[in-house]
Amino acid sequence: MSARLRAAEAPLRLGGASWLLPLRSLAATLAGVALLVLLVITDLATGDFGIGPGAVFRALVIGGDPAHTLLVRELRLPQVTVAVLAGAALGLAGALTQTFARNPLASPDILGVTQGASLAAVLVIVGTASEGSGGGPVDGALQHFGLVPAAFAGGITAAVLLRVLAGGRGTDPQRLVLTGIAVGAVLAALTRWVLVRASIDDAASAQRWLFGNLDGRGWDHAVPVAVVLAAMFPLSLLLGRHLGAIQLGDDTARGLGVRLRATRLLTLLAAVLLAAAAVSAVGPLGFVAFAVPQIALRLTGGSRPPLVASAVYGACLVVVADLMCRNVLASGVPAGVVTACVGAPYLIWLLVRTNRRTTV
16 A cells, blocks of 8 residues: 555646646645644643643634633744744755755755855854944844845855855765865854853853754744745745755756756755845754754655755654653753754764665
8 A cells, every 4th residue: 555655646737837747746745744733732732831732723723711821822923823834944955955955954054055154144143232232132133134144144154155165066965064064063163252252241142042043932033934935945946946856966966957056056045045044033943954854755755855844844753853852851951952953863873874874
């Protein structure tokens, strides 16, 4: 039954374009959506003051008890929304970069894009705190001050630097990953240097953000991520057909009429903007963009990381991290700690598995 389900495909047409939609991929994606809805309801219902799922539904849809409405709509819903949007952006960015590089080790945090966005954002955090914020927590005012454009600029700069240093077309998977690791290491070292030069209060504020944190996130953090995701998600779907052809090799893709340079440029731009938007909102949540596309790939049984499923399961992982930080772990533990605990063992397993395949 599993083999038949994997082989079955349904045609999907949109205007003049058409796709073959694997049923297993559709089933895995819908299961992820159902899981995400369940996780969101659980996240909204739990905390220091727990309420039932029915109360959550009434608070969201019809109002209900004023205390529950205030708790769900004003206090918890903004943070959960940021978690969903940031996770979806990181999952989609990881799927794009891994397909672009034709390498499961490629992701914005492995290729240095996240480090570039982090460096630029830390410069803004430290500079703004030094000018009068008093080293307090990163809030909406600081984000409007320039954190979002700084993260975008830093991520794009890192991507351009990666492209130049990779040499030529920069599409050799092994070379691209190795160059990205080197670029990321340099940018991470520069970030540490900025923190060493900053005052203790400013460095503490920036360091907390660098761990990846969802605490206190509001609608002003959600809006930039939502705008970028709304723009880049349709573009990613349109690029999906060309990315499938690129997986077959450059010569085959050219023979199928794919414009390689334009496709790679748009793919890299979409991945960088998605990662930078997520980093600007919640900080660098490690390993989400790396691990989620490979997990989604194994669930869907495809030949490359699925775009929609990666976004859905990325949102699931970040919501799980938010749940654990607020209800299981000690108060104040950053969400990035949870995502790293999930992603780091997966990285080790993937490296061991790849090494075994190479030596056999």
